[in-house]
Amino acid sequence: MTSERRILNLLALALAFLAMAPFLWLLQMSFKTNAQVFTFPPELFFTPTLENYAALWNTGFRQSFLNSLVVSTAATVLPMLLGVPAAYALSRWQARAASGISLWILASRMAPPIAFTIPYFLAYRHLGLIDTWAGLVLIYLTFNLSLVIWMMRPFFDQLPRALEEAAWIDGATTAQGFWRIVLPLAAPGLAATAILCFLFAWNDFFFALILTRTEAMTAPVAVVNFMNYEGWEWGRIAAGGTMVMLPVLVFSLLVRKYLVHGLTGGAVKG
Amino acid sequence: MTAASVRRHGVERARTRFFQLCLAPSLAVLAVITLAPAVFLLVSSLTPLDLTRPETVGDFSRPLENFRLMLADGRLGNSVWVQAKLSFWTVLLQLLIGFGLALLLNSRDRMIEALRTVFLIPMVLPPIVVAIIWKVIYTPDISPMHWGLSVLGVTIPSLITDPDWALTAIIIADTWQWFPFTMLMTLAALQMMPQELIDAAKVDGASAWQMTWHVTLPFLRGVLLVAGLFRLIDSIKAFPLIFILTDGGPGSLTEVTNYYSFQQAFNFSLLGYSSAITVVLLAASIALSWVIIRAIGWGHRD
């Protein structure tokens, strides 16, 4: 290892700690009683308590957690299934309509959520979709579908067409070329896109706030519920936040392998 | 026409059909979930729709009244300016930090690979929890930052209630939350960077700086643009941070347009007026999208 690299590594480590510090502070708060949270100066060494987590688990938080998991997974799979082929078609198809379609897709992604909220709320009341998983998944499509199309298209653009064209010459259909050649090469892009879809759905607060009541309430909204009218339960909020980020961490770690080992850069070269 | 050209023609048609098949479901779904609400929005912006007054539903007697009121609304004008400042600084800082970190972390080193995951954490936290984290940091009573500075003998005001600092406080929190997004996208692109580009530059004897400036940056331009664009989009939607940290205050110093529109609609039920504001926001974002599509040449490839 060169000394330059070593310095850069140390720098990266220091920056990582700096970036993590605010989060770590919340983490340690989740193991403190409310009185300890307000102790000044803060105690850096204390006897941790699990009471915040226990209190949390005995509320409706369990159900909210499950809701978030189901809704976010569906709101990842569905737009990926719909959007990835669409992004490929937009990348490869030299049709004049493609330009207009790009604008539309991007604009729907850019639309402020408030623009969707009221029409959806009124329609859902009518359709009985308020406070349901399906209702949330549908509105999450408004941003995740365009996210997939937008994110995937540059990845496809960067893949040389020579690869598919070679496959076509060998007698593969367009679909086969897409499935066997293009998708595997785009795996890092797919993984990154899927992670982001999941995160955006998982982290949504605005739509869930307005479109759910109790049955389908998601974890972020549940965390806000701990902000009592008569007292902010900092410890419980911290514990809830920590639990909300757990599945996301796990998911990111699983997909990380694709990001690192996919190394399609090498394959593109050929 | 030769047999070969007929066959090629048939293949072209099949290919076109495949692309249509790929696009159709997405377009159909998008039409239902985005166009219909947009039409509703436009229609309601022409009415004084106020849910507490049922007679305002479908009242088209003065269709442009909302837009006339908007012109006289000083708070709205202020919110646009606040939004511009917030968007500019957050996007700029996130691109710089995300790009810099991606370069730093683009290494096969084991520790660095582990660190990549660490850097993703701010982004994967729910925004509402991020808002709470920063609420803690900005609240002198329980803040580790204020405590740390007081140990050093520095006393600073509470940032979120100080008129000189409130917006900066939001910008810092937003940047902390979202630099991983630009970093992740840049890293993914860096890993797809063709080795021969790097090799060729090395053969030419390029220094690290020259390499970054003349090879890496041009290669990443498209990705950085897309990343910046998405951050721009989301900065316009900034909600939980402002909701939890400042509620648009002190006064209206951190009140962005989206937040103002939200208040008009959901705190005061002035849906018609809020729709009109949102229509303008929407028009602006469509114009912006068009500019950017032109800039990166999507859909016009030759």
Added chain:
Amino acid sequence: MTHPRIARRSLLAGAAALGATPALGQAKPYAGQTLNGAAFQSTFFEYLRGYFPEFEERTGARVNFNTQAFPVYNQRTDLELSTRGSALDVVNVTFIYSGRWIGAGWLTNLSDFVADRNRTPADWDAADFVSGAQSAMTNAQGQTFGFAWEAGAMLLAASRADILDRANQPMPTTFDALLAACDAVQGRESMTAFVADRLHHWNWIPYLMGMGGQVFRDPPGNLTPMLGTPEAIRAAQWYADLLSKFAPSGGLSFSDDQAMRAQMSGRSMFRTQAITWLVPLAKHEESTVKSTVRYALMPAGPQGNYPGSNSHGLGIPAGSRRKELAWEFIQWALSKDMLNRIVRTHGYPSVCRRSVITGEAFKTALTLNGQDVASLYLQVLELGGRSGYMKYRTVPVFPQVGDTINRGIDRIATRQQGAEAAMRQTQQDAVQVLTRAGVRLDGG
């Protein structure tokens, strides 16, 4: 609804026997139904939740009662009510939304239920609810749309009376005396003299009125805002000075809880706020000022004393499909019996039934650090009910006008604008939001 009335009457009779009903063996008219209720989180509902099984046992219905954070609850319920949906059967009628919800016809008229002896036994005694608390739940025709479970009455609390005593300062009774007392204690034992939460449109108004100003010209009939008047400018300057001089750093963004903690931990001396936030100084296990806290009436201004009072009630959405069951629930939850039990067992301070407030259990619960806070509480409630000065707060457009007030005071306290400029702008903003809401104003 097709429930047999006879069965219901006997059920109510049984209810009087305090949960001793399981052996009745009668058909439960609401068996299999679910009552959906919602309110903001409060200790009252935490306590009440413990008794839900009794109600479920008696009626056969299942209670699904959800509580949310205050702003979240208000926003969701406002939206839900606006569509006249049937998702909720019992809701909390929030004070500042009461005029709006009642005026828009989103709540059920409960006077009909009260008057019907088949639905409501005479000894439930609706007149027992304190008039000040009920006034927000009533429309101009005197119809009632909710019954109060909480009444907030603004008092003055000093967290460290020992410091006041050593400084020879009595509890201030006037605005001037409050300033003098703040001057005398500021910085002692590293205390700040005053603390307030950020809800200026609640905290500031008593000072505005005490100096002769008002929010609207003559609510609810004439809603012309009066925020640019010399009185309003003077009162805004006075209050903003109080905050910027004596409140803790960052105090301008304090939530209710943060302000309470500042007092509880002895970091701030005075606060003028509703009793719910002051009682914990004497009762909360984490309070460090239990033995030094002192209570008094809100100080009076040169033009009189106008302590804020508000109330939150239980009501039934107009769209509910289970109104009979909902009314059963409200009667049960706010019966004399239940309230007495909650006061006795949990020491809940903010009940609104006169018979409970004047009872022994309440007096014991509200004897705080040796002081009779119960009588202070009742005085404030009566004051608000009699003269109707709180009417400004329950007009349908108050949420948006209150918002402009918050921002105006903010601008002065953070020195973005002088009081005069800030209040003139506040007046102009208020006129604009009222115009947008279709309100007719004088001279407009």
